[in-house]
């Protein structure tokens with residue numbers, strides 16, 4: 046494999062600068078990175094030779110010779126993202142811009158065997174490489190995202206409370222034995238935040254919080270352009286922050302966690318139980334009483350269902366309570382809301398913002414922008430970004446300029 050490591054800080058700075066600002070001329074690059082011009086020229090020539098940067102046209106004339114513009118070559122390498130979710134496994138091959146070139150999905154249950162995961166990964170990796178028609182030598186590796194927290198020991202043993210009933214297992218070792226490329230694990234909400242930083246609404250933002258509001262509620266925190274994982278990788282467990290000590294029992298054993306008020310399951314359960322007492326007209330706004338989902342709830346809001354509307358507004362209120370605490374801790378620039386709850390009807394986002402506005406004490410925090418993620422497969426793309434970021438050492442090592 047011919048993928049020289051990029052340990053030189055100037056290389057990483059220049060790559061990131063061109064990624065964010067390209068097409069850009071050599072002269073603009075040397076002005077922005079504050080590195081002597083000959084050094085910039087040498088690095089750029091090397092990056093062009095490595096196929097990481099490429100020339101793309103000329104800048105408009107400003108009198109003299111028109112400078113050549115450079116851009117990041119999004120197809121210089123490829124990455125594989127693998128999401129092991131609570132109900133499905135998804136695997137995608139992406140380029141360096143997060144464009145999915147091939148995708149595989151399989152249903153998965155939490156009591157399935159490690160063997161089933163291995164079989165899927167082995168088959169799907171071969172299939173995506175073949176389907177995308179890319180040179181396997183250009184693969185940087187495979188990132189894996191799963192519900193957090195995720196503990197890895199000696200690169201061999203994995204433990205996660207939401208995976209294999211929380212028991213230790215040797216999935217990392219088995220994958221390393223089979224694949225001869227780098228493999229990394231992280232929790233889904235952290236990798237999804239990384240996907241926003243590389244490909245989404247986190248581009249150019251130094252401090253932001255990505256909230257994965259889905260079956261559970263987790264968040265990925267970016268501070269000073271760097272993903273903050275905490276000392277033990279346990280940061281961002283927003284769903285299990287306690288909002289009512291007298292509340293209902295949570296799956297974690299505590300009482301009144303945020304997830305007991307807002308999660309996909311709770312929203313769907315609330316709609317179902319309220320519909321039992323509702324009028325026929327109200328029930329008829331849902332296609333099927335047995336198949337209520339986040340998207341059917343959003344559709345019912347559009348049709349005028351007061352139950353769907355009330356339930357989403359309540360979920361937004363509680364999400365806003367949780368986020369008010371996050372804002373008080375981190376004072377971020379923006380909150381990016383993802384997952385199936387984030388992607389539901391806009392009234393949820395409005396209720397979340399209103400709840401934040403009512404609770405946060407800081408003047409700026411009150412008005413914080415809550416925006417909906419535009420990335421569809423955020424955990425898969427984030428898992429791919431995990432390997433990309435590890436190779437380029439841009440956000441994982443604070444080399445941002």
Ligand SMILES: [Zn+2]
Pocket residue numbers: 284285286295296297298299302304
């Ligand atoms: Zn809990």
